[in-house]
Amino acid sequence: MFSYLDPGGTLKPAAALAKYRQLMHEQFRTHAKKPKSAFTFLEAFLEAAPGKTQEAAVQWSAFPITAQVTNDKIDAQRFDFQDEYVEWRVERTAGKVKQITFTTDFLEYYEALASVGFAQLVAGIKAVIPAANPKAEELFGPGFTPDTSSAEGRAARFRAFAQKNPWNNGTKGILCLGQQFNTLSALFNLVGPAAIVNNTVPAGAICGTMGGNCGQNRNSDPSIATAVQNLARANRGLSLRDPAGIEIVSLGGIWKQGNTQIDINDKATNSGIWAISRSGRRAVLKPPAGLTVDGDSVTTGAQIANRLRVQARVIWAAEADMPEWSRVGQETSTRLGEVAAAGAAT
Amino acid sequence: MTRLFAVLAAGALLAHGQALKQQLSETAIPRGMTTAELSVLNDPLFRLVLKTKPNEARFDEVVRLIKGAAGTEQVFVVDERIVDSARQEAIRRVVVGFKGNNQGVLDTNVMLSAALTPDSVRPGFIEGWGWDDARGRYNYYRLDKKGGALSWKFRGSSLDADNLTAAQRDGTCMACHLNGGPVMKELPIPWNNWFSFRSQPEYLTTGGANHWPIAEGPHLAVLLGAEDLEISFILPALRQFNGRRIQRLIKSNSPGGAPITTAGKQQITDGKRALRPLFETTEYNITSSSNFSGLHPLGDTGTGPPEDIIVPDTYFLNANLMAGGGVPGYSGIDVPRARSFGSLLVLTPAEYSGLIAAAGIKLGGKPGDNNFAWFVPDTSHSDNHMVDRLIARGVVTKQFVAAALAVDIENPVFSVKRAGLLKFIPATFRFKPRVDESVPAAHPDELTTTVIAALQATSPTAGSAEADFLALLKDSDPVKQLRLRVEKYLTREQAALQDAATRQAEIKRLFDIVIVRRKEARTNPRFAPLNEADGLLFAMP
Numbered sequence: 001m002f003s004y005l006d007p008g009g010t011l012k013p014a015a016a017l018a019k020y021r022q023l024m025h026e027q028f029r030t031h032a033k034k035p036k037s038a039f040t041f042l043e044a045f046l047e048a049a050p051g052k053t054q055e056a057a058v059q060w061s062a063f064p065i066t067a068q069v070t071n072d073k074i075d076a077q078r079f080d081f082q083d084e085y086v087e088w089r090v091e092r093t094a095g096k097v098k099q100i101t102f103t104t105d106f107l108e109y110y111e112a113l114a115s116v117g118f119a120q121l122v123a124g125i126k127a128v129i130p131a132a133n134p135k136a137e138e139l140f141g142p143g144f145t146p147d148t149s150s151a152e153g154r155a156a157r158f159r160a161f162a163q164k165n166p167w168n169n170g171t172k173g174i175l176c177l178g179q180q181f182n183t184l185s186a187l188f189n190l191v192g193p194a195a196i197v198n199n200t201v202p203a204g205a206i207c208g209t210m211g212g213n214c215g216q217n218r219n220s221d222p223s224i225a226t227a228v229q230n231l232a233r234a235n236r237g238l239s240l241r242d243p244a245g246i247e248i249v250s251l252g253g254i255w256k257q258g259n260t261q262i263d264i265n266d267k268a269t270n271s272g273i274w275a276i277s278r279s280g281r282r283a284v285l286k287p288p289a290g291l292t293v294d295g296d297s298v299t300t301g302a303q304i305a306n307r308l309r310v311q312a313r314v315i316w317a318a319e320a321d322m323p324e325w326s327r328v329g330q331e332t333s334t335r336l337g338e339v340a341a342a343g344a345a346t
Numbered sequence: 347m348t349r350l351f352a353v354l355a356a357g358a359l360l361a362h363g364q365a366l367k368q369q370l371s372e373t374a375i376p377r378g379m380t381t382a383e384l385s386v387l388n389d390p391l392f393r394l395v396l397k398t399k400p401n402e403a404r405f406d407e408v409v410r411l412i413k414g415a416a417g418t419e420q421v422f423v424v425d426e427r428i429v430d431s432a433r434q435e436a437i438r439r440v441v442v443g444f445k446g447n448n449q450g451v452l453d454t455n456v457m458l459s460a461a462l463t464p465d466s467v468r469p470g471f472i473e474g475w476g477w478d479d480a481r482g483r484y485n486y487y488r489l490d491k492k493g494g495a496l497s498w499k500f501r502g503s504s505l506d507a508d509n510l511t512a513a514q515r516d517g518t519c520m521a522c523h524l525n526g527g528p529v530m531k532e533l534p535i536p537w538n539n540w541f542s543f544r545s546q547p548e549y550l551t552t553g554g555a556n557h558w559p560i561a562e563g564p565h566l567a568v569l570l571g572a573e574d575l576e577i578s579f580i581l582p583a584l585r586q587f588n589g590r591r592i593q594r595l596i597k598s599n600s601p602g603g604a605p606i607t608t609a610g611k612q613q614i615t616d617g618k619r620a621l622r623p624l625f626e627t628t629e630y631n632i633t634s635s636s637n638f639s640g641l642h643p644l645g646d647t648g649t650g651p652p653e654d655i656i657v658p659d660t661y662f663l664n665a666n667l668m669a670g671g672g673v674p675g676y677s678g679i680d681v682p683r684a685r686s687f688g689s690l691l692v693l694t695p696a697e698y699s700g701l702i703a704a705a706g707i708k709l710g711g712k713p714g715d716n717n718f719a720w721f722v723p724d725t726s727h728s729d730n731h732m733v734d735r736l737i738a739r740g741v742v743t744k745q746f747v748a749a750a751l752a753v754d755i756e757n758p759v760f761s762v763k764r765a766g767l768l769k770f771i772p773a774t775f776r777f778k779p780r781v782d783e784s785v786p787a788a789h790p791d792e793l794t795t796t797v798i799a800a801l802q803a804t805s806p807t808a809g810s811a812e813a814d815f816l817a818l819l820k821d822s823d824p825v826k827q828l829r830l831r832v833e834k835y836l837t838r839e840q841a842a843l844q845d846a847a848t849r850q851a852e853i854k855r856l857f858d859i860v861i862v863r864r865k866e867a868r869t870n871p872r873f874a875p876l877n878e879a880d881g882l883l884f885a886m887p
Binding site: 060265 | 446551579648688
């Protein structure tokens, strides 16, 4: 199986990383085997013609464009509105915003830790929320004893309780994506189907042909689907670059501390106001007094999400430069079957 | 084409060619700028390039000088022919923004525009603007051959641009930059004539089939969608610019200085100028359905809509300002029901194709429609944001704004009735500044009572816009009155569109309004200069 990277660097012990890789490989396997799909396994790019592999960064705005409500409501009703593969938590002191934490980590990341054990999960949580002291019932719900449960049981309970988990739902902290559409499988369900050429509509309208896999009115889904469809139409083999996921890229807007404009994205000069970590899966804004964006003080997380760019990276190469087993039409090839089975056997 | 830069020029040669030239209008003779004139230019384009190299004509070099070692450029492409991949004599407009730092933060403070061919950036023409934060103004520049050899000219600043007459604008950059700020006509999704995530012409992308040679080179290596231009450049730039415009309109001891507060109140020094964006359409943006028409006559765009056509809420009423939120991020005036218009009218592909055919709509002289369906002038972010900020500062109350929007509610843009009410705004007025945006300003405030008195003094005719406005202002809760009108309007439209007997006639009536608005944008002298590629911007009968 491909040695999928740990984006957060906290999948410990090795069993957690192994579980994460298994979850990831299931997604690749599902879509690489779909007929006529330009989407393929990452292993294929290891065998591609030297120097012929390229990357495309598909970017979009983190602001949930479908939420036709005020910024306060978007903040308050995270699981209703924050659906662009980015979610956030706002912390206030005396009504003033003190910290906004954004995450793009998928639930599967912590699910992998949960499958290994309660202590390992707690260690993973403390890696991103150092002061955290989560209790088992906070992470898994009442009446559950993680130490006597199976790995699958812990993973399933952690997943099912994610929106009530106070260390994730904003009450005490935020760990990972929890909104119903912000899932790892949703990301793959965009890239996989969009990699099947459909010339009956413009590439920009491909999202509308993908049914429930693609939310037409979002920023993220059509951006990803259109970019992938364009690559497929140009006879490119493609996949999600490892580590597959969503990266926080940068903040837009005019940021001023007092009357002085600052480069909010320059960590060397931004005085720690904005910091991105975990390979782009987490970012924190700590607005000091006097900080403004576009002339306004920071009042909501949605206001900042409106200026936040995120991306998914797609790796691609011309079909002719890809190994034959991975090309469009070879989804039932022996070699592809072997690659797929490698994950299943792990 | 969405226009970020006004296009103008004329010529003459500067002595020694060492200093920047000035040419404020099309008919003016370019001349060297004086030391005093140059001393008030302090934007990044001037500081990093034009101050020392006013004849630098190489596009790549200008970009390099601006971004320096630590900056980066971001590239956007726009054109009314964006869907057409044909290479012969093809020209696209390339717009370049910058991020990072080069002797100061570059983000949103400088932008260039040039002409793109399938192979290269066409030499000999660059437009640009730079933001001078100290003076709170945009400076506009152009490189061309007017006056002899290629040279840059200072083309004017945004200062007081909103107050210019049509005659004063003629032949200047402000003919298009109507309030002085950057202009991106197709500002909201789906950015009809721009390269965006909704429409990615393959000829412009490296991985795309049959792509142009330039797609392989460095110029489009950082090509981004218009969604990024909207969110990362234009919206922030206009927010900052409007903030400074309002600041200048509040009485202070120095232009743009700290407001003078007397007995807890501040004073607007030019009432009509401050409130013009509420009553008049000072600029427009263009909205549309996010669904393709499939009827664009250029390129291979299809033979009809590939999906149902959803008409945007802002076509029906000023939903952005009424409801607040969304990408513009307005605080709004607490009328969320306005968003319900976003699901009111959904046309089948057959209905839309039939509508276009029956109306004899053409684009570029050929039967067809814009790339995205229901392409229609809309209220501008510039105007709406001004109003939202005026509310935030306490200059006007939500109730006052609600009363104004309720008048002629079905014409959010180009409303003659609402424009006619501006004359009742006093020359100056006082207001209580809001120190906490969570605490609303009280209704009626001094402005409201003054306007009520002015309206009453004219004894307005029953049924007139003046009488309507008067009654709304005198109401204890104009926001509630607006909500009632929104509900009534919505109910009426739902009934007309859901009844098979009336649906087609109502759709035709609504589309006729689209045509009226397009015509106004094309022919109104104030807006006509923005219609740069006549025949290709708005599809017309």
